């Protein structure tokens with residue numbers, strides 16, 4: 621295991637044969653698209669076949685819990701993990717706080733209720749720059765780090781743990 625930016629990744633994660641659902645929002649789409657790309661590339665780099673990655677989109681972060689639950693429960697072939705991706709950027713009202721809290725509590729509940737690991741792939745940013753940096757699109761001296769890479773690894777690790 622090595623320690624990088626607070627993420628402890630496990631060496632040797634093998635995702636071959638795992639089926640992963642990705643649900644992403646359309647709000648702040650350029651950042652979301654970079655996060656989805658980082659997630660898919662990392663899943664495939666760890667052996668998850670492209671045919672085993674299903675990608676669906678919803679309007680915003682508030683829709684992520686319902687859509688994740690609905691898609692997990694209606695799947696003809698069960699998923700081994702779900703990665704729910706969105707980008708919340710603080711505006712001038714309290715809207716951000718309410719959505720961030722509802723979405724994080726909701727996604728936690730979906731994982732526990734469906735017994736399928738749901739990875740919290742929602743960036744809760746105070747500024748646009750924070751969002752770009754956490755998608756590896758940093759516009760300053762550093763490009764930042766694409767958190768989709770971490771979410772993909774967490775999904776594989778949790779799916780394997782859940783398989784027992």
Ligand SMILES: O=c1[nH]c(NC[C@H](O)[C@H](O)[C@H](O)CO)c([N+](=O)[O-])c(=O)[nH]1
Pocket residue numbers: 645647648679680681682683706707708709710711715716719
């Ligand atoms: O995904 C987001 N949804 C946002 N709002 C929409 C919300 O997620 C729902 O789609 C909407 O409230 C309808 O349910 C955001 N802001 O309001 O700022 C945001 O930054 N990101």
